[in-house]
Amino acid sequence: MPAKWYRMEHPQVNPLMTVLVLDSNYKNRVASLTQDEKQAQDKWLRAELAKPRTTPWLVVMGHHPLYTNGVHGDSKTLIAAWDKLFREHEVDFYFCGHDHDMQHMEFEGHPTSFVLSGGGGARVREFKNGVVHGPFGQAIHGFTHLEVTQDRFVVRHIDANRKLLHAFEKDRSSKVTIVS
DSSP: OOSSSEEEEESSSSOOEEEEEOOOOSSSTTOSSOHHHHHHHHHHHHHHHHSOOOSSEEEEEOSSOSSOSSTTOOOHHHIIIIIHHHHHTTOOEEEEOOSSSEEEEOOTTOOOEEEEEOOSSSOOOOOOTTOOOOEEEEOOOEEEEEEEOSSEEEEEEEETTSOEEEEEEEETTOOEEEOO
16 A cells, blocks of 8 residues: 555546545554544545546545444444545445445435445454345455446445355446346
């Protein structure tokens, strides 16, 4: 990683998405950010989000989820820090891991699709009882495949045996369609 937080355009030639990568370790017992770094990252994020868009898609990535069906539960700290910004600046996607499962969450009126891909090899963890963010969640090993064009963004959750678990498509108007 080039820094604790950074911006990149992908692909480098004729980029289709702007990706803002953040250090989401705000509240854990061993935080990787000092208080000064946290404030600097927050200031940087606000400035980056305020810039005019130069690509069709705006993606934010961090290790920890804002919202999750997983055992850790929703992060009140990250929701307080970032959710309003994601809404204001119409962030298209937030990708994360941390919980050992695969999830796709949509919230009525929220422009951001929340995608959790944490099924990379450690023991999977069953979901927290009573929490149901949807439309998809499964405690399973797997990975997430992205297909990005000017007009649509397809996200596929695939298990360790290459079986498609869940797929959805988002168009430039933010319409989300479940495709599998």
